[in-house]
Amino acid sequence: MTEPVKWVPDGVDEEVPSAARLYDYLLGGAHNFAADRALAEKFLSALPSARDVARLNRAFLRRAVVFMGQHGVRQFLDVGSGIPTVGNVHEIAQAADPQARVVYVDYESVAVAHSQLLLEGNDNAVIVQADMTDPDSILQHPETRRLLDFDQPIGLIMAGVFHFVPHEADAPAIIARYRDALAPGSFLALSHFTADISPEEMAGVVEVMRRSSDPIHTRTHAEVSELFTGFDLVEPGVVGTALWRPDRPEQAEDEPGGSQIYAGVGRKP
Known part of the structure; x- marks a missing residue:
């Protein structure tokens, strides 16, 4: 008799695709369903560079965590963390400091279940199931308060998630x-889809994602920059993911899909 798949929680509707599982598929993960893969193929038709876009967004996340660690941050709040894949925040942070603490947050049940499996036995990392548009439910959550000291700098990560927040919800x-x-001394690392570079392709992406549980709402450079209000942007400011402090600057300009998502890091003074 086949053992039940532990990462599929009871009550999950496998016929309704989600952005977390679509992203997992684009990154080469295995925690997705047929409906997610079907939607992802339509996503790829609208945006042929989608796998590169996902890879570059993940690479930005890694560089941002390393950067924040180099500036003294030892605790992280990863909001909209998604399904764990290679190079998770706790792996990056704890490689530099085994005592680094990480609170992951997601509302998608598969992402939460798989995170729980991954984090078993790790006392310095936890997953909280909550809606990122309700900050108090996250900031006041007992697990958040147990692991994070809000009197010390925190690395707040919102990588590729606020484009799921509609404009009328007032993301800033x-x-x-x-x-x-x-x-003070905390950082915000954020990345966000834009239609500034390829408006026709992104219009296609927006249309595709209307059929999922997570529609996309693109924002302009000015609108993404506004999300950093109250933070001092670090160099090079808000740029395409491929251009944010790349490991190989000479190759960054030629990365396919490198400007479909804006990225930046800001420090709270």
Whole structure:
């Protein structure tokens, strides 16, 4: 008799695709369903560089965590963390300091279940199931308060998630509630889809994602920059993911899909 798949929680509708599982598929992961893969293929038709876009966003996440660690951050709040794959925040942070602490947050049940499996036995990392548009439910969560010291700098990570927040929800105000809870010296690392570079392709992506549980809402450079209100942007500011402090600057300009997502890191003064 086949053992049940532990990463599929009870009550998950496998016929309804999700952005977390689509992203997992684009990154080469195995925690996705047929509906997610079907939607991902349509996503790829609209944006042929989608796998590169996902890879570059993940690479930005790694560089941002390393950067924050180099500037003294030893605790991280990864909001909208998704399904764990290669190069998770706790792996990067704890490679530099085994005592680094990480709170992951996601509302998608498969992402939470798989994170729980991955984090078994790791006392310095935890997953909280919550909606990122309700900051208090995250900031005041007992597990968040257990692991994170809000009197010390925190690395707040929002990589590739706020394009799921509609404009009418006032994303800058939501992020401001997180910012106000952080100590001076904390950082915000954020990346976000834009239609500035390839408006026709991104219009196709937006249309494809209308059929999922997570529609996409692109923002302009000015709108993404506004999300950093109250933070001092570090160089090079808000740029395409491939251009944010690349490991190989000479190759960054030629990365396919390198400017479909804006990325930046800001420090709270």
